Amino acid sequence: MRTPASPLGRRTVLTGLGAGLATLGLSACGPRDTPREQSTTDTKAVTHPYGEADVPRSPRRVIALDPGQAMQVALEHGIPLVASATLDAEPPVPGYLPGGKREFEHLGFGQVDVERLAGFDADLVVGNTASLQDNYDAVAGLASTVAYANTRDAVEWHESALTVAGIYGVREAQQRKLDEYRDRAERFKNDNAELLADKKVALLRFTTDELRIVTDSIIFPSRILTDAGVRRTESSAPEQAEDTYTSLSPEQVSRLADADVLIHFSGGGAFEGGQVSSTFRRYTEGELWRRLPAVRAGKVFEVPRVSWWDGASASAAGALLDDLERLVPRFA
The missing domain is CATH 3.40.50.1980 (Nitrogenase molybdenum iron protein domain)
Incomplete structure (x- = not known):
């Protein structure tokens, strides 16, 4: 794991982060971070595998750098994506995602072009550790940027989904979706x-x-x-x-x-x-x-x-x- 990157550009280093969630890449955001419109301040402190960031509570222009949790959780909860990595598949955005037909720029699979990202005027960039491992500092100079751990880093998929949802400010809504899934899986198992x-x-x-x-x-x-x-x-x-x-x-x-x-x-x-x-x-x-x-x-x-x-x-x-x-x- 890389050591936290030094401050750069619009990123602000903050302390006092919740240690209990640090291994998953999030600070203790508190019970009021869902729904996002209930936030009483404009930003929240987030710590993650590559550093620390001051993240907008209600982001307006979001870039997802991977088609995993970063894109999928955003589409599940109506996060305002302006651009996202997508799958090397047809369709590139899975049909099972409720917001899959929304318009946003497709960045392709496995590519992070910092110069291209600069043109979106984003206020939040989210990507898994693999997508940001070679260019975190450069991307963080464009907007508040957060990396999250996933199964590549031995983190369960549902924990990664909650982490990303917390970054977006919809953690409670994501927990409800996971609870609904678990209830359905248990019924299937019993039946x-x-x-x-x-x-x-x-x-x-x-x-x-x-x-x-x-x-x-x-x-x-x-x-x-x-x-x-x-x-x-x-x-x-x-x-x-x-x-x-x-x-x-x-x-x-x-x-x-x-x-x-x-x-x-x-x-x-x-x-x-x-x-x-x-x-x-x-x-x-x-x-x-x-x-x-x-x-x-x-x-x-x-x-x-x-x-x-x-x-x-x-x-x-x-x-x-x-x-x-x-x-x-x-x-x-």
């Missing part, structure tokens, strides 16, 4: 307990060059499967606690023989669709794949990677539950 108790599932991702088992770990879709009561295979266990995937060569496909059901998606991040399609054919046209019990039983299901891999919000979690409601009856 399908008998069927799910008898099935073990492996979640697979085909990348540009290999097949990966998405492990039973901190990664977003794994947490949703756990919340929904879906049991994972022994082959889905991480070799090290922090591992989010296990790579399989075509000769190792038989490791998936412990799965009653295979759920898979292709790509994620920089998609490179043609190469992913080639990888998929290389694995699934082989004899070892055809011999797998789940394949022979017809229990192989494809799911959309935009929600299952690129999801980072309560809305995305709800989309995964939609898919599971459709698929789980077919596990039998």
